[in-house]
Amino acid sequence: MIFKKLMALNAKQMQLAFFAGSTVGCIMGSAAGVGIGVALGLMFAPKSGKDLRKDLKGKGCELADTMKERGGELAENMKERGLKLKEDAQTLYEELGEKLAEKRAS
Numbered sequence: 001m002i003f004k005k006l007m008a009l010n011a012k013q014m015q016l017a018f019f020a021g022s023t024v025g026c027i028m029g030s031a032a033g034v035g036i037g038v039a040l041g042l043m044f045a046p047k048s049g050k051d052l053r054k055d056l057k058g059k060g061c062e063l064a065d066t067m068k069e070r071g072g073e074l075a076e077n078m079k080e081r082g083l084k085l086k087e088d089a090q091t092l093y094e095e096l097g098e099k100l101a102e103k104r105a106s
Contacts, residue, residue, distance in 0.1 A: 027070050034063055 038059055047055065 027067075027074060030070070031063075031067065034066075038063075 038056075042052065042056075
């Protein structure tokens, strides 16, 4: 039952990531996949409490590091896209201004 719920959640997250076609969707899909993988690993490979806590701590640290890295990449990507959009808008504004001036002159 839990497995089916996890698979349904994973399918929904993957659809969201696929259709979003963006870095955020990719990160969300990756995070969902990692979470589901960890959950399934814990369910099918039971260990003692001490070993399990140690593994969880290690996986949690790995996931945190990955998310920080991807978050930095996402921020940089968004910054670049924002600057590109600003440049495109400025160019379009200037072109429209020139066309308007030409129309007024004729």
